[in-house]
Amino acid sequence: MKTVRIFYEKRGRLKFVSHLDMTRFMSRLLAKSKIPVWYTEGFNQHIYMNFALPLSLGFEGLYEILEIRLTDDGYDLNKCLEALKGVAPPDIDFISVDEPVTAMKDIGFATFRLDFDEIDQGLAKSLTDFFESDSVICQKAGKKGKIKEFDIIPKICSYEINGNRLILVVVAGNEDNLNPTLIMNAFFEKTGISPPFYTVSRVAIMDKQGNLFR
């Protein structure tokens, strides 16, 4: 048995497939591809699948990772990739299939790209002021419905405004996560700016050292 990671992009109409639905979708795709995937044992047997990070509904994912296991250690990974490409619907692109480099628990950050129709000077300034502030306290409903307060600023590692794009690197992984929608909602609430339309893409996942997670 051999563990491998599938790297893919999820775009277009597939943005509306939730994380839970992705699990079902991927298992059907894997079944169709006839790759020798490993099934979990026990009463309710299913294909072993481990997604690196869940992706919010409506986001595009340009660096998505799914881990599976192959029952045949010698199975050619290029063949695996070709098999997946052969069954993929239009809005998913399989990029590569590789052996894991870093452990899943070492995921540390994710990079998001937010595309606005226009970031004019005013908006750019407000954004800069916002990200440069010392702290922004947000609320989140924690376990048992308890409201938890926390500061989002330390969780944002970097921001960059590039034309009509805002690039954010935020903490991600098992222990901590920050959703860009939450950041933007806090921004709009704090500044009183009425939210313009924007799209979100997750473009990279990094390990705790800041290297691309593989």
Add this chain to the structure above:
Amino acid sequence: MDTKKFEALLLSVQKPGRYSGGEIGSVIKDKQEVDVRFAFCFPDTYEIGMSHLGMKILYSQFNSRDDIWCERVFAPWQDFEEVMRRENIPLFALESRDPIKEFDFIGFTLQYEMSYTNVLNMLDLAGLPVRSADRQSLSPLVVAGGPCACNPEPIADFIDLFFLGEGEEVDLELIDLYKKFKAEGKSKKEFLIEAAKIEGVYVPSLYELSYNDDGTVAQITSNNAPATVKKRIIKDLNSAFYPEQLVVPYIEIVHDRVVQEVFRGCIRGCRFCQAGFIYRPVREKSSDTVNRQAKALCENTGYDEISLSSLSTSDYREIEPLLGKLLEWTQDSHISIALPSLRIDNFSDELLEKIKHIRKSGLTFAPEAGTQRLRDVINKNLTEDEILTACKTAFAGGYTAVKLYFMLGLPTETDEDLKGIADLGQKIVNLYYDMPNRPKGKSVSVSISVSTFVPKPFTPFQFEPQIDEQEIRRRQEYLKSCITTKKISLSYHDSATSFLEGVLARGDRRLGAVLEAAFKRGCKFDSWNECFCLEKWLDAFKECEISPEFYANRLRSFDEINPWDHLDYGVTKKFLVCENRLAHEAKTTPNCREKCSGCGAACYGEGVCFENR
């Protein structure tokens, strides 16, 4: 429409996957390259519509032709409807996101009466006048089929033409005629007159109903159209079109699996069951065909479950060889098989042994009535002994949960029959505890689900009155009082919905006005308890000065003209009358394989009527 804006709007509603499209197996074509665009509309939610086999078959079949592009449309849930109305988004098809108003055909499948207001609402959302007479141009043509088309009168004012029976052949004949008439620039009226000549096509505007003083139908006259319209069937299911690919939804739907049809029709003739009469005669697929079709579908969809579908799968003559063939390849591919609607009277040990390896959950029986007398009345040829024996075998095989389906309000039903339901449940519970070899340490659960009987056209009970709501509730209470153990759980259908269903099922064309009035009052998704509002409906009846009780609660004489008497489903009225008489004598009728009862369906020259008995 602007994709970005559309997608932003989708994110503001529940389950955007209902409207996003792009599923595997969905068909995208170049609209410039096709001659006919068909919007296949299911007047309920995506999850329900996507589970429907008939839609899957026709979708694939239409799209197998280069000149037709068929797309799917479902009723948007209220949250998205609000967005659509606010943002002026007309009802669109999932594949192209083009407004269906621009299509050549808008086709509805009518699976239950309670979806009629959704049909009107969808036409309105599309930006079309709801009434057929107000839509003057040839296209879009609004067509409909499905079981409710056997009495389409209540919805006839809104639909240009109906398909009676099975659609695979007649739909394409109609589309070909349409192509010709469109090319020649003919009018809608000219087209409809010509279409009415196709067997199985009913054009309601070419028929007129007149009424007697007592409200019953006096006469049905046709104008430029045949006096009766005969339903169509597919004679040979082995050679008929069947899809090799399905649209596989991303979001979870009701039947999220390969649904594999094994036969059409039912040999049984339970007297309350409309499907058992309107789909006659029984026509089977060979086990090779079923196996081949199921295998192709699994390979192309990646589904890990097959459910064998028919009205009564254990009546399939080749069930054992079929299961053998399926098990040969499904086990290795981690595919499971589900067998719904098994009847217990031919639940053999061997079969049970086989399905033991297949699936162990849910043992469901449908005795439908609580006493032998009433089961004889409804021709459910099933004895208490058979039920108990089957339960015994099942318990020995490790089952501990039994689900029983019954109907309340059947013709001739008395309190004794209701008590019989509770008694049967109790006997099953006792049987379990009397068994030395019952599953250790587990308790038994018997769940009894009771729906309200609704008399339907083309059944022997089409003449019968439906009991009124007050009486339904009294009987429900009485039944509840008969159950004394916690091992039995009891659930009911909403009685108000059944009443309206009964009205619409046997209604005539005058109900069109009521339907429109109800729609204008905001009625939609009537089959959903959280949406159904009887008051609005009653107001609509009042406004139109029509009594719903006239349709639901009245006993009809055998010689009364029914609003569906000009439609021919093979089964003769004479046969239905004879069956009704036998019912009142509590006499049963043998099934089609034991003995042909001459119902009339042999006129199709195919199927069980010509098997060697």
